[in-house]
């Protein structure tokens with residue numbers, strides 16, 4: 001028998017027992033012998049502490065008296081070995097005579113544990129926030145827990161007997177038949193399903209289905225469906241996704257969303273042979289607004305621009321903001337470039353009216369580059385890059401316009417890149433040099449100065465003209481370093497000539513807008529003068545009118561400081577920009593240089609002649625001297641001289657010369673002029 005059994009006789013002596021008895025009471029087998037008294041068994045246990053502490057003899061006495069009663073009893077006891085037993089005692093009769101008692105010990109530990117487990121499971125089932133549905137082998141509902149009722153609004157009686165698929169939507173990807181087969185094959189399945197509530201609402205549920213097999217047949221007998229309402233988690237995921245893919249300022253999709261959209265659109269367009277236009281839009285002069293009026297107003301402007309752009313496109317088009325003042329618009333499925341041009345024109349028109357921001361009336365305009373897929377590139381990256389390139393061309397073309405990408409644009413861009421790359425080494429490798437073009441009084445032809453002109457002798461490409469590399473140097477900012485070098489070299493050279501016997505003349509140095517904007521420009525000039533030892537009044541800085549008109553207030557301050565140092569100033573290329581002479585009055589200028597495009601046409605174009613001579617007259621009333629550059633013919637010289645032009649510079653008198661040649665040329669001129677009666681040339 002699995003139970004322990006003991007029989008004590010009417011004198012409480014042990015008569016019959018089995019191994020189960022010894023195990024149940026955990027007794028030392030050698031101490032258990034036929035005929036030992038119940039109190040001997042009890043005393044073993046008392047000594048061991050089974051009955052707690054106290055006087056041992058007293059405990060043995062009282063417990064023996066208690067156990068040694070000849071009456072039926074039944075009790076539960078947990079023994080020191082941790083197992084629990086049901087102990088059942090019956091008096092034993094032989095005929096009518098009491099012969100002792102028989103006790104059985106049944107181990108109930110397993111039973112108890114499983115009862116406890118069941119209780120716990122019941123608690124979980126009732127109190128868990130997860131919906132638990134218990135079904136039969138064909139997914140008919142056998143029971144649901146309270147959480148299921150809470151989630152779905154259905155009471156138990158409404159669901160029991162129904163199939164679980166009445167409650168659960170499988171979605172597009174799954175069909176009931178195959179899904180059931182899958183559940184039958186796998187021990188468990190996990191995924192997301194939609195649940196329809198009693199009131200018709202739906203919610204997403206994280207679902208786990210566990211298969212329960214029949215222990216005998218091994219076939220699926222039941223399924224346990226566990227459902228968790230993940231609406232909130234999905235919503236917060238959705239919020240996170242929205243945040244990750246949208247620009248916080250304007251609410252437009254951001255770069256990440258743009259790339260995802262392209263990844264979606266391009267394969268479709270390839271399949272159907274559609275065209276996609278990408279428009280790269282950059283706001284003109286946004287930085288100035290942002291810097292002068294503050295970020296808050298800049299932000300408001302961007303929001304309004306985003307609004308207006310979104311309004312000009314169709315529902316299926318895609319407006320995104322890359323950051324800063326850069327927007328990208330994707331037009332999927334256009335039929336021709338003209339469609340994109342129409343949208344670009346609309347965008348320009350939409351931004352042409354003033355934008356109100358915090359009481360300011362702001363005017364902004366876009367420069368737009370357009371490139372087409374697949375015409376301008378086989379993939380999204382290339383097409384985007386090309387739209388960017390086209391946008392730069394729109395900027396160069398005077399802003400507030402759009403340009404389509406053309407392959408030549410990249411050629412120009414790559415040439416620029418290669419120049420930029422080589423230019424970085426030009427100074428350190430001694431590839432730069434200056435040449436000098438003399439300037440003369442128009443009246444008697446005596447030399448008044450020289451203009452320093454930069455030359456770049458590249459070891460393999462040969463002479464690279466300044467018109468090709470100076471714009472690149474300006475764009476990249478390298479002009480600052482190069483300009484510093486020009487300034488220092490020119491001043492040193494002129495000082496050397498004077499030391500070698502030349503009567504002092506001006507040295508004119510071209511200064512780019514970028515150099516002028518630098519805070520330390522005046523210090524740089526002062527340093528160069530100190531180091532070279534050249535008197536300040538021999539240095540003339542040539543500044544283009546557009547570079548001073550960029551920020552006239554600031555330019556006035558810088559030019560005044562330079563003027564107070566004794567340096568003279570010339571406005572270069574005069575007539576090609578938009579500045580008025582009246583404005584120039586504010587600047588401490590000494591010379592105006594009439595651009596050579598006017599001089600070139602002075603003989604034949606009456607308009608140019610009128611402008612040139614009008615300029616001379618006006619300049620004189622403002623106290624400025626006029627230099628005409630690009631003088632190539634005797635007739636031009638004659639016309640300029642008779643109309644009061646002060647100085648001239650041009651191939652007619654001299655081309656730009658190397659340092660040594662310029663010194664020799666000027667020295668000879670000065671000597672010839674000193675000796676009266678000698679021929680002028």
Ligand code: C2E
Pocket residue numbers: 437452453454465466467470483486509510511512542572573596629630631632649650651652656
């Ligand atoms: P720019 O300051 O207007 O310089 C005058 C340009 O006209 C020079 O060209 C000169 O060689 C040219 N030139 C002079 N006389 C005649 C003539 O009779 N006929 C013709 N057709 N041209 C004549 P260059 O040296 O090629 O310089 C071009 C431009 O490069 C300059 O125009 C100036 O804007 C810029 N540049 C040259 N050197 C420097 C420099 O050191 N720094 C800066 N920032 N720009 C420079």
Ligand code: CA
Pocket residue numbers: 451510542572
């Ligand atoms: Ca110049």
Ligand code: CA
Pocket residue numbers: 572573593595596629
């Ligand atoms: Ca010029």
